[in-house]
Amino acid sequence: MKTIFKVVLGILICLAAVAITAFYISTHNIDVLNPKGIISAKERDLIATASELMLIIVVPVFALLWYISWKYREGNEAEHEPDWEHNYIAEYCWWGVPLVIVAILAVVCWKSTHELNPFNPLQSDKKPFKVQAVALRWKWLFIYPEEGVATINLLQIPIDRPVSFEITADAPMNSFWIPQLAGQIYAMPSMRTELYIQANEAGTYRGLSSHISGKGFAGMYFTVQAGTEQELKDFVAKAKESNRSLNRAVYDQLVEPSEYDPIELYQLQDPSLFMQVLDKYLVPQSQAS
Amino acid sequence: MLGRLNLDALKHDWIEYLAGASMFFGLIAIIALVTYYKRWKWLWKEWFTSVDHKKIGVMYLVVSFVMLVKGLIDAVMMRFQQAFAFGDSMGYLGAEHFQQIFTAHGVTMIFFVGMGVIFAIINYVVPLQIGARDVAFPFLNNLSFWLFAMGGMMILVSLVIGVYGGTGWSAYPPLAGIEYNPGVGVDYWVWSIQISGIGTMLSGINFLVTILKMRCKGMSLMKMPIFTWATFITMILIIFAFPILTGALSMLTTDRLLDTKIFTAGFGGNPMMYINLFWAWGHPEVYILILPAFGMFSEVVPVFSRKRLFGYASMVWALVAIAFFSFIVWLHHFFTMGAGANVNSFFGIMTMIIAIPTGVKVFNWLFTMFRGRVKFSTPMLWFIGFIVTFVSGGMTGVLMSLPGVDFQVHNSLFLIAHFHSVIIGGVVFGFFAGFTYWFPKIFGYTLIEKWGKWAFWCWLIGYCLAFLPLYLLGFMGVTRRLNHFDVTEWQPLFMVALLGALVITAGVGFQCLQIYTSIKRRKENRDETGDPWDGRTLEWSTTSPPPFYNYAHTPEVHAKDAFWDFKQKGMPIKMGPPYYPIHMPKNSPYGFLIGVLSFTMAFGLIWWIWWLAALSVVGIVVCIIAHLFVKEPDYFVTEEEVAKIEGEAHGSV
Numbered sequence: 055m056k057t058i059f060k061v062v063l064g065i066l067i068c069l070a071a072v073a074i075t076a077f078y079i080s081t082h083n084i085d086v087l088n089p090k091g092i093i094s095a096k097e098r099d100l101i102a103t104a105s106e107l108m109l110i111i112v113v114p115v116f117a118l119l120w121y122i123s124w125k126y127r128e129g130n131e132a133e134h135e136p137d138w139e140h141n142y143i144a145e146y147c148w149w150g151v152p153l154v155i156v157a158i159l160a161v162v163c164w165k166s167t168h169e170l171n172p173f174n175p176l177q178s179d180k181k182p183f184k185v186q187a188v189a190l191r192w193k194w195l196f197i198y199p200e201e202g203v204a205t206i207n208l209l210q211i212p213i214d215r216p217v218s219f220e221i222t223a224d225a226p227m228n229s230f231w232i233p234q235l236a237g238q239i240y241a242m243p244s245m246r247t248e249l250y251i252q253a254n255e256a257g258t259y260r261g262l263s264s265h266i267s268g269k270g271f272a273g274m275y276f277t278v279q280a281g282t283e284q285e286l287k288d289f290v291a292k293a294k295e296s297n298r299s300l301n302r303a304v305y306d307q308l309v310e311p312s313e314y315d316p317i318e319l320y321q322l323q324d325p326s327l328f329m330q331v332l333d334k335y336l337v338p339q340s341q342a343s
Numbered sequence: 344m345l346g347r348l349n350l351d352a353l354k355h356d357w358i359e360y361l362a363g364a365s366m367f368f369g370l371i372a373i374i375a376l377v378t379y380y381k382r383w384k385w386l387w388k389e390w391f392t393s394v395d396h397k398k399i400g401v402m403y404l405v406v407s408f409v410m411l412v413k414g415l416i417d418a419v420m421m422r423f424q425q426a427f428a429f430g431d432s433m434g435y436l437g438a439e440h441f442q443q444i445f446t447a448h449g450v451t452m453i454f455f456v457g458m459g460v461i462f463a464i465i466n467y468v469v470p471l472q473i474g475a476r477d478v479a480f481p482f483l484n485n486l487s488f489w490l491f492a493m494g495g496m497m498i499l500v501s502l503v504i505g506v507y508g509g510t511g512w513s514a515y516p517p518l519a520g521i522e523y524n525p526g527v528g529v530d531y532w533v534w535s536i537q538i539s540g541i542g543t544m545l546s547g548i549n550f551l552v553t554i555l556k557m558r559c560k561g562m563s564l565m566k567m568p569i570f571t572w573a574t575f576i577t578m579i580l581i582i583f584a585f586p587i588l589t590g591a592l593s594m595l596t597t598d599r600l601l602d603t604k605i606f607t608a609g610f611g612g613n614p615m616m617y618i619n620l621f622w623a624w625g626h627p628e629v630y631i632l633i634l635p636a637f638g639m640f641s642e643v644v645p646v647f648s649r650k651r652l653f654g655y656a657s658m659v660w661a662l663v664a665i666a667f668f669s670f671i672v673w674l675h676h677f678f679t680m681g682a683g684a685n686v687n688s689f690f691g692i693m694t695m696i697i698a699i700p701t702g703v704k705v706f707n708w709l710f711t712m713f714r715g716r717v718k719f720s721t722p723m724l725w726f727i728g729f730i731v732t733f734v735s736g737g738m739t740g741v742l743m744s745l746p747g748v749d750f751q752v753h754n755s756l757f758l759i760a761h762f763h764s765v766i767i768g769g770v771v772f773g774f775f776a777g778f779t780y781w782f783p784k785i786f787g788y789t790l791i792e793k794w795g796k797w798a799f800w801c802w803l804i805g806y807c808l809a810f811l812p813l814y815l816l817g818f819m820g821v822t823r824r825l826n827h828f829d830v831t832e833w834q835p836l837f838m839v840a841l842l843g844a845l846v847i848t849a850g851v852g853f854q855c856l857q858i859y860t861s862i863k864r865r866k867e868n869r870d871e872t873g874d875p876w877d878g879r880t881l882e883w884s885t886t887s888p889p890p891f892y893n894y895a896h897t898p899e900v901h902a903k904d905a906f907w908d909f910k911q912k913g914m915p916i917k918m919g920p921p922y923y924p925i926h927m928p929k930n931s932p933y934g935f936l937i938g939v940l941s942f943t944m945a946f947g948l949i950w951w952i953w954w955l956a957a958l959s960v961v962g963i964v965v966c967i968i969a970h971l972f973v974k975e976p977d978y979f980v981t982e983e984e985v986a987k988i989e990g991e992a993h994g995s996v
């Protein structure tokens with residue numbers, strides 16, 4: 055009787071935990087499960103598909119664990135075969151069934167990886183909006199080469215139009231991530247990575263670096279404003295009026311470490327700045343500066 | 344004269360002073376106690392210079408326990424910081440101090456607790472299980488231990504003199520390069536791992552040879568106990584993987600000391616190469632930790648189910664498959680580096696394939712219990728906890744093997760929750776099961792069940808509270824290694840995680856209480872038979888604890904569960920006289936000396952005290968030469984002495 059009571063209590067606690075978790079998920083914004091872009095939506099669906107496939111194995115394991123522990127516990131006079139150690143059918147089953155599941159997952163893996171490769175341009179009849187991102191210590195510099203503006207810690211993008219990123223770092227390695235819009239890609243000094251995203255819904259999202267880059271790492275987050283083309287135009291106009299302009303000299307000051315920098319808008323004087331940042335690492339530094 | 348070491352190295356904040364002071368006074372207390380009880384000679388002769396695999400195993404246990412306490416304090420400190428550093432509050436730790444803590448936590452737990460506990464059990468149990476009298480290279484075993492211990496010592500010293508690395512336990516350049524981290528922190532990180540890593544490498548060779556060459560008569564490979572099999576496979580992994588780490592660390596060292604620019608971002612260096620090398624070691628490393636834990640469960644489950652292990656051959660082939668695939672999955676640690684879809688898919692698929700043999704092992708354990716008589720003693724509880732946490736952790740692992748999913752959870756707290764669930768659930772629970780199971784063999788009396796059960800429930804519930812919220816936080820876009828958060832909405836979940844860490848700490852407290860009360864009541868729990876669990880493998884056929892030569896007559900086995908087979912057939916477990924002289928190795932001081940000299944060499948290189956480093960290298964070479972010239976490294980135990988020891992053991996039955 056006492057054991058039964060403990061078991062019931064245990065089940066109740068587990069159910070309560072599940073209920074609390076479900077309540078929490080439904081009342082809070084879980085970024086990855088609440089995507090606002092076409093890439094992040096596909097990634098969310100992939101999480102769901104893969105989880106369902108794996109539950110085909112995991113649920114029976116937990117059920118078996120429960121059933122076997124209960125039935126064959128000492129004191130419960132179930133059958134006892136101390137020398138039973140081998141059964142071909144059973145063993146083929148648990149080599150075979152997971153193999154089938156993994157084979158299905160492998161196909162899912164191959165297809166989704168090719169589809170979600172961050173370097174893939176997105177299909178669209180609209181021209182992609184170009185942004186160049188540079189991870190610095192400890193802030194993000196966004197260059198909009200075609201608009202001739204730049205920002206610190208603010209990313210303004212249009213909705214329903216692909217955005218193409220070129221990403222690098224002039225600092226230790228970082229990782230560029232906007233959970234509600236798309237998965238991450240590393241930002242590495244001397245390397246250029248690419249990412250294509252498309253936001254479906256206007257709004258303000260959180261972007262961040264997910265790789266430690268030193269002392270001010272905790273402040274490596276930025277604001278993403280996804281809005282209409284008009285909002286984008288207003289933003290560009292505002293930046294053009296800024297009394298700050300970004301050229302190599304100003305950039306060299308930006309490279310110096312600083313923490314928790316506020317949002318800044320710049321007009322871009324030197325459109326080749328992004329290439330210069332990459333080139334910095336390709337030529338000996340004595341000649342570059 | 345002292346390189347870059349000066350008084351500034353001793354400047355810290357009050358928390359580090361507190362830690363330093365407690366270590367200092369702890370050390371003073373230990374020295375005072377040893378002196379008071381006049382145990383220095385005993386410590387030196389019976390322990391420090393001992394080449395007995397059983398004593399070395401116990402020393403591994405002691406060091407691992409000290410490091411576990413240290414790593415746990417780190418964990419709780421991080422949880423406190425992250426539970427309160429929201430919005431305007433920056434928390435009680437500075438960014439750099441916080442970064443040192445999580446770096447030290449990772450290194451401590453993986454290298455000095457995880458590796459420590461598996462080598463403790465391997466050292467103690469494997470030679471006994473294969474009916475050997477010691478390992479193949481007893482002196483090397485002692486040396487390995489001292490290299491391991493000195494590596495751990497290095498982390499503790501960095502608390503007092505200078506700082507530890509703050510780059511995360513994987514220390515990616517260029518952050519770990521001289522340009523961004525000119526201080527001693529990364530050097531401490533490098534050398535603490537380098538020294539213990541070389542020790543691990545030597546152990547790998549040692550146990551591989553031991554298992555291949557020192558098995559008793561009749562024990563073919565496919566009759567070995569599964570724990571020995573797991574150790575055998577693990578040692579192969581070590582021999583292939585650890586040189587990669589040694590190489591990567593050496594190149595990072597030359598980058599930092601000699602400006603070689605191998606891993607720098609500019610000047611033709613390539614940081615991505617380091618990341619590849621680090622994980623080419625790092626992924627096999629997690630299997631180096633988990634396979635022996637699998638082995639421990641494979642011993643515990645049959646004994647407490649009173650049934651043979653189900654699917655022995657499957658278990659062996661599963662181990663082999665896991666070991667093979669563990670070397671071709673390393674890229675899944677950086678799908679986000681932009682390798683391209685074909686490469687990412689390949690490594691993703693290889694990663695999910697590992698789930699198959701792992702799943703086979705889980706089913707085999709479950710079917711070992713099926714039609715058994717399962718006694719839910721603490722080792723079995725740890726096993727149940729292991730299945731729950733490890734299977735769920737394995738599921739999130741396979742989820743992350745899909746590059747498309749990994750892009751959304753890489754480096755997030757989801758990842759942290761995943762690997763803690765497999766390492767706590769797998770390695771730590773596995774060790775606790777094995778520790779409880781082999782404790783009577785090692786110390787001669789059983790542990791008290793009651794506190795063990797309390798500890799188990801605290802660990803399991805604490806684990807759920809501490810890490811399940813992290814899965815959610817990961818999905819909310821919270822990354823690892825943050826000392827401050829701008830989004831206050833996350834705070835309640837971090838509070839729950841803190842509570843979990845405290846519950847786990849209570850679990851460790853119950854384990855200390857368990858060991859303490861078990862020592863106090865050891866007379867009533869003494870294991871007189873040498874076989875308290877009705878065991879199946881050879882180690883239970885000798886006395887608890889075994890004589891220093893393990894077996895007066897080396898056994899001859901005829902079946903898989905050798906000792907069970909003896910009992911079933913009613914064969915005599917111990918043969919009485921006549922006894923024969925036993926060939927045994929002699930103690931050696933050189934392992935300890937080389938360990939200490941390696942420490943001083945590393946200390947010299949960290950602080951640029953070149954003369955100290957040079958002198959230490961010369962010292963190490965001298966020690967090696969001196970060791971080679973020892974004329975009689977071995978001796979024979981006479982028949983009379985064996986007869987005397989055996990007589991005493993039998994007399995007490």
